[in-house]
Every structure is written in structure tokens, then in C-alpha cells.
Amino acid sequence: MKKISGADYAPKSEIPCVEPGIKYNIAAVGIDHGHIFGMIEGLTSAGATLKYIVDVNDVNSNHAKRLKDSYPEAEIITESEIVFNDPEINLVCTSAINSERSKIAISAMENDKDIFSDKPAITSLKAFEEIVKTIKKTGHKFYVYYGELIHNESALYAQEQIRLGRIGKVIQVIGTGPHREGPIGSRADWFYDHDQFGGILTDIGSHQVAQYLAFSNANTATIKYSHVGNYAHQQHPGFEDFGEFSIIGDNGSSGYFRVDWFTPTGLSSWSDGRIFILGTEGTIELRKYCDIAIDEHGENNVYIATKDGEEYINVTAKVGFDYFKKIIEDSMDKSLNILDQANILEPTKIALLAQNNAELISWKNENK
């Protein structure tokens, strides 16, 4: 068996793309979800400057303080209007409560700023149409933090291996996205409120669609079946702890995805998230956040089988994250059109449709 070592893959450098003397200013508006840290880290590593941290409720919140510790030059404020009225702000970032994000996005674009939202950026089909209208009307850019794709080196590595033809033509992608709920009381109330989190497929399902489109090279997909359930959280009737969906891409490839909130307490990671890509000439498996029962492997484990054999490679710190740089470049010079707005919106739309059409399932025939 061939084991590729890290030396075989050239990591991309994280050289900032903002030229000296020029500033690309960003602001964090709505920091309810911890994803804001990864979003700001990615952008500032690529050269952006964090100017404002907006917490409308509390300038002393843990998230605000943690951001301030990392970016002491940023100012903590409670008024998002200050951001919207500041002509120096290029991009607004938000990880507000899911259902609030699209409103912030619309305000940002209408105030001449681009927007980078955590997923789910949009929690209803009505809001989706409003976002599309605002993008068209304002000409501003809308970016989504599909972190399990754009901020995951194993996913980016897989995309590149597919592009290089390592496994032939992609027939199918299976993805599992288990998540850890955490100890009782560790989640805010909105986490369990369906209107606010938007449904499990809208939320963590959108990561999976983003990965499907990236790996399969499909432009869009039709939902064949989707299902959501609340199997073990009866104390939170609005919650969904399980979801799954089958899709067929416009290129004829297939996708199946499962998401859930059942990461076992004893798992070393928050998720044993996997991706299985079936090609005509080979397969790629990603063990994204851990390699079960092999602690020393850590994150970003890639297993490839081709006509030449089986390979294992860990790609942590070998790929880098150039999506943040692309956002800044795209946002600074719109004529480049590096990032296709359709590609950014499509995973969100498909996830929303999967959610809206999902069959609700529960335990049956308990007395078997």
C-alpha cells in the first residue's frame, strides 16, 4: 500500500491580499454563534481589518470580549447603524440568530456594503427571494460561510483531487454531519426554536449541499426525498435532531446526506463527519474532524482508493484556506467576478427546499 506523506502536497501560503497602505474594513454585526471567530480569523488572515464588533444586547458578552481580545483595534458597540453609516466598512459579517441574518444582510447591501453571513444565511424561501432581489438591486455581493467546505482542508483537498481526475467522474457523494449538542443548558433558547434556527436541513444541511455541488460539479440538484425528526428531544418540541435528504444533480450525479445532533459524549471530537465520494475510477473518504479510535490522526484525514492502491494522507496545515482571500479580492474589485453568486446561493436554496418538503418522522409501534 502506498502512503503519501505530507511532503507530496505543496501547501498554499496565506499571504494577505490587501496591499500595503490600503485597508479592507470589516465589521461583525450579530455575534450570537461562535462561527464568527472562524469567519473573522479567515478574513483578517487574508488582510482584512476588523473595525467594529456589534453586540446589540451586551458590550460585555463573552463573544464580544473574546473578539476584542483577538482584535484589540476593533471597537465594541451596540448600534449596527454606526456600521451601516460608516463608508469605510467594506464587508459586514454576521453570525446572528439564524432567522435574523438575512435582515442584517439586506441592511448591509442597502447601505452599500457586501455581506458575509454564517450559514444558514437564510431561513425561509420568502427571505431567499428578498435576498436575491437585494443582490440584483444593489449589485452587492453575498457570501456564505459554508465552513465544512470552505474552512476545511480535507474538503478543499478532495475538491482538488477530483479536479485532477484522481477518481474519474464523480457518480455520488454521501455525507454525514453529526453535531454535538453539548451539555444541558449550554445552548441558547433560540437553538431549539424552529422559527429561529430554521430547521436542521436549512441549518447544518446547507453545509452538505455546498459540499455536494463542489465535489460533484453539478450546478444544482433536485430533491428526491427529505426527512426530519425529533427522536430524542421531546422536551424541545420545536427542535429537530435528525435530518436526511437524497438529491440528483443536474449532471445526473447523486447525493445523499444525513445530519444529526447525536455525537456521542465520549467521541474525541464534536463530530465524526464524513464524506464518501464515489468516482468511476476511485473513491475518496474524508474523516473530517477525527479518525475514530486513532487519536493521533486528528482532523483532515483523507483516504483514497484508485487503480493504484489505497492511500492515507492527513492534510492539516497542508492546504490553507484561500476562500477568504477570494472574498476580499472579489469584493474589492467586482469586475473580477471570482466567486459566482449563483454557486453561493444554490446550496442555501436547495437546503431550504429540502427542509420545506421534508417528511416529519417519529418513533412508531413502540410495543414491538
Next chain:
Amino acid sequence: MKKISGADYAPKSEIPCVEPGIKYNIAAVGIDHGHIFGMIEGLTSAGATLKYIVDVNDVNSNHAKRLKDSYPEAEIITESEIVFNDPEINLVCTSAINSERSKIAISAMENDKDIFSDKPAITSLKAFEEIVKTIKKTGHKFYVYYGELIHNESALYAQEQIRLGRIGKVIQVIGTGPHREGPIGSRADWFYDHDQFGGILTDIGSHQVAQYLAFSNANTATIKYSHVGNYAHQQHPGFEDFGEFSIIGDNGSSGYFRVDWFTPTGLSSWSDGRIFILGTEGTIELRKYCDIAIDEHGENNVYIATKDGEEYINVTAKVGFDYFKKIIEDSMDKSLNILDQANILEPTKIALLAQNNAELISWKNENK
């Protein structure tokens, strides 16, 4: 991390269940598929005696000779009527061409014998109804070799762990059953003929349904979506190289399964078949036939995550195969009713329904 060693699990002995002085005679009628070797091996290890090897075409076929080498006391013949007319034969075993198996099963039962058929035992819903009628009419037993469940120690181990409550209540089972087609010319013509092999879900999909019912404890399941395709075998228009289906069990649990003929040439095994069982309190993953990029692990790899941590255990030669013993005991004393005919028929029926309702998908929009 806790690593369970083999010493923690007591292997079951393979003591023959046929008492001294008594004979339980079996015959192999139709030996086209190599599964016949595993079927006969399992039964003879449990105490059965192979009396006849029937190859209607050729007494010198490779399969006939290989069986004769292992069981020199067996007689190679070309007339199945000799078997059907021999009152000493208790059980007929068949791995004939898929579409021929149900006819052999009906003849066996009508001639006062029980029947053990390789999967797929039945390739059409019409034949399914005939089998059910014959079972009712004759009172004879119909057994199916769902080898990926009954002849796989990791699958049997998982079933036992679930029964012991290791992972709580089973919410979902995902299974992948890739298969190796083998070199060009290595498969008989019937392998590619849809009427003869019966469709990919009917065939290798039935293994997956058998596993789903065993792990989920559902009695039956409703098909939510199924899909078959011929993505890379255009030279064999009747062939299907890909299939998938989503099901919901009568207990509300969920199942998703993919089968295909795309095992990469360089993979160390014929299949990187996996099972993922999601429970309310933990997960079980089976890497059934290899552990990619870890040659030394071999077959029957079980990975469990619970509240207590992550575990790896290899269960090869630690579980044994008591299904063959159960077949013989059930067949010898029908009053025991150890094996439920409904449980045996249900995976076949669900697989047939998935096949009959499958959407046929192919590549589209090639010029993207």
C-alpha cells in the same frame, strides 16, 4: 481511548448440531454463483452432509470440481430430479442464475424438501407471490443466504451490541455495498442481463435490507426513494452499476443504502463495504471487508463510540456463524420455529419493491 481486546468477547463454538448416527443431507442444485461454497461450508460445519452436486450443464465445471474436492463423498450429477426424488435429502441449496432460483425453490418444496437459496432468491414480484403460496401450501421452509449479514462476523457482532443496549435505540442505518466487477470477461453473460440478474437492488440491495431490519429491529419498511443507473457500463445496456434507496421502518427508524460495482482495482478487498448505525446513545461503524490503508486490520472491523469513549475491535474468528446451525435445527424440527419466515422473506420483498419503483438516472448536461 479504550481499546477492547479480543479477550473481552467470548467466541461461540461451532459444535455440529446434528447428533451422531443421524444425517442431515443437503444437495447443491445450480452452482452458477460462487456463493455456493460459503453456503455449503456453513452448513457442513454445522453438521450437514453434502450428498449431491448438480451442475445441469457440465459435471466437469470448475465449481463442481471445487465442491467435489472439498466434499469427496458428494456425487456430481446433471439431473436435479435425482435430488428431488431422493427422500434422504432434507435441504436443497442453490446459487443458480438469479432468475432460476425461485423455480428450483418451488420444485424443492413441492418435493418435500426445505430450500436454502443464495440471494437474490427471487427476481420478480410475481415469483415472490408464487414462493409465498408454495411455502403456505407445502409447509416447507425457505431460507436465504444474506451473506453480508448471516455470514459476516462484524454484522453479527453489531446486532449483539445493539441488543445489549450499547448505543441506545437505533435511529438510522446507512450501508454501502460496493462490489468488484473483476477483469473484463471474468463474469458470465447472465451477470449483465437484467432479466437474469434481476436488477442491482434486487440482487446486492437485498443484503442491505436484511442488515437494516436486523439492526433497526423494524419488521418491515416503506420505500421513500430508489434510484438505479448504468453510469459506466454502456457496453452492457441491461446492466446496472449503481443503486440506492431510502426507507423508513415500521418503527420509525430510517435506512439509506447504496450499492455499486465500482470497487477500485487497487483496493485490497473486493469491497470497502460499510455500515453506520446511529443510536440515541452511540454509534457503530463496520468496515466489513477491509480497513482502507490499514492492511493489517483485515476483515470485520468494528468501531464504536458511546458516552464512555471510542473503541476499535476486530471480531474475526470471535463471533462464529450460528445461522447455519439454526437453519438445520429449524429444518429438522419444524415445531421449534426458530427462524421466522416473514423475517426471511421481507428483505427480498422490500428489495424487489425498491427495484420495481426505482428511478433510472444517467449522466446529463455533459457539456457543462
